[in-house]
Amino acid sequence: MIQQKKGLWLxxxxxxxxxxxxxxxxxxxxxxxxxxxxxIRITAxxxxxxxxxxxxQKGVPVVxxxxxxxxIHGFTIPDLGGIRTTIEPGKVSRVRIVVPxxxxxxxxxxxxxxxxxxxxTGKIIVED
Amino acid sequence: MSVDRxxxxxxVGMGSAVFVLGTRVLPGAADVIPGQDDFLFxxxxxxxxxxxxxxxxxxxxxxxxxxxxxxNSMKMQPDFVVFTxxxxxxxxxxxxxxxxxxxxxxxxxxxxxxxxxxxxxxxDAGLDxxxxxxxYFGKTxxxxxxxxxxxxxxxxxxxxxxxxxxxxxxxxxxxxxKIDKDSRIVVLTHRxxxxxxxxxxxWTRDGAKAIDLLMPYKNVTVLYGHIHQEHHHMTAxxxxxxxxxxxxPLPEAGSFAKRVPIPWDPAAPYKGLGYRSIxxxxxxxxxxxxxxxxxxxxxxxx
Ligand SMILES: [Cu+2]
Ligand SMILES: [Fe+2]
Numbered sequence: 001m002i003q004q005k006k007g008l009w010l011x012x013x014x015x016x017x018x019x020x021x022x023x024x025x026x027x028x029x030x031x032x033x034x035x036x037x038x039x040i041r042i043t044a045x046x047x048x049x050x051x052x053x054x055x056x057q058k059g060v061p062v063v064x065x066x067x068x069x070x071x072i073h074g075f076t077i078p079d080l081g082g083i084r085t086t087i088e089p090g091k092v093s094r095v096r097i098v099v100p101x102x103x104x105x106x107x108x109x110x111x112x113x114x115x116x117x118x119x120x121t122g123k124i125i126v127e128d
Numbered sequence: 129m130s131v132d133r134x135x136x137x138x139x140v141g142m143g144s145a146v147f148v149l150g151t152r153v154l155p156g157a158a159d160v161i162p163g164q165d166d167f168l169f170x171x172x173x174x175x176x177x178x179x180x181x182x183x184x185x186x187x188x189x190x191x192x193x194x195x196x197x198x199x200n201s202m203k204m205q206p207d208f209v210v211f212t213x214x215x216x217x218x219x220x221x222x223x224x225x226x227x228x229x230x231x232x233x234x235x236x237x238x239x240x241x242x243x244x245x246x247x248x249x250x251x252d253a254g255l256d257x258x259x260x261x262x263x264y265f266g267k268t269x270x271x272x273x274x275x276x277x278x279x280x281x282x283x284x285x286x287x288x289x290x291x292x293x294x295x296x297x298x299x300x301x302x303x304x305x306k307i308d309k310d311s312r313i314v315v316l317t318h319r320x321x322x323x324x325x326x327x328x329x330x331w332t333r334d335g336a337k338a339i340d341l342l343m344p345y346k347n348v349t350v351l352y353g354h355i356h357q358e359h360h361h362m363t364a365x366x367x368x369x370x371x372x373x374x375x376x377p378l379p380e381a382g383s384f385a386k387r388v389p390i391p392w393d394p395a396a397p398y399k400g401l402g403y404r405s406i407x408x409x410x411x412x413x414x415x416x417x418x419x420x421x422x423x424x425x426x427x428x429x430x
Contacts, residue, residue: 112254
């Protein structure tokens, strides 16, 4: 599956941390987005993400913007330094990512949400 | 089939090694006979009572009962039985959850052995922080001692973020302070404490903190469930053993795109389901694990 070099991981992790810290914790209005960032809207509901397959470009910052249609869900990408967010109904959560390496990264709901939770997954495909 | 295949694993706590002694074919229902101060207990896990997809398990209504009957038919009865979580399949309806818990408890109380230790799984406790579980099965974290072995039950499921939490970690640290570094400890929990496969949520978010607390202790063994298959792993000198489930098996970590049950195989009913006995050797910090299939001679009509 995904092959990664250790050193690259560290760089990636540091990049992620600095990026995450630059994302305001309060929900932004769409017009306040960092200019030029591509925004991908993702809807979470029992027990799926729509869309569940997301294609992004290597090295290009992308903001994933989440809303929930029913209850609290989670979102995490373990292979991207465990980046995560909580998706609450009535709120918008955002995660800004820059992935420097081509590959497929699985994500899933990491807040137990009911009978079907185990299937609440998706993937980010990073292309050249 | 009237012949049981049992895999015997000898697990040496001190030597941090797992020796596969071999597979024995035994006729009938001969069981492990422990010596005088040795003792035997049984681990059941992941019964998911309330699950009802016939493509996954057409015998969903009776598999748990068969496991209970099988334990009752063991020649050497265990001193106690421990149930390592996911007793019930989750539901959003609190009344249905309680009904499932009451039914499962009644079935499990059919055990001849009257000492039963219950643990919660995320299916039991993840949606209501363990409220219903505590009504039916008691506390979600606790300790008990048996014939010189300290058992510690860790709850990594009542918190929906798959965490033990700082309060319970503090409690764990306090409990461990009462125990000598070379005494025998068996940790019982639902999820793996180590990062088995975070992509499938097969981990405990702060499990490393629990392992750090356990590390100074020389004779620690962890038994858990959650992954619905046998699995053996070492973190330094601490072995971690996952048990099979009693409703459906799950694929090996990462072997499938999704973490979905392995469908029922009519050619091999109950394949991948089972339970284990653990023989604790008094003389050495050793445990002999015996894995049992679900016995059933009846073929299921599909
Ligand atoms: Cu979910
Ligand atoms: Fe389970």
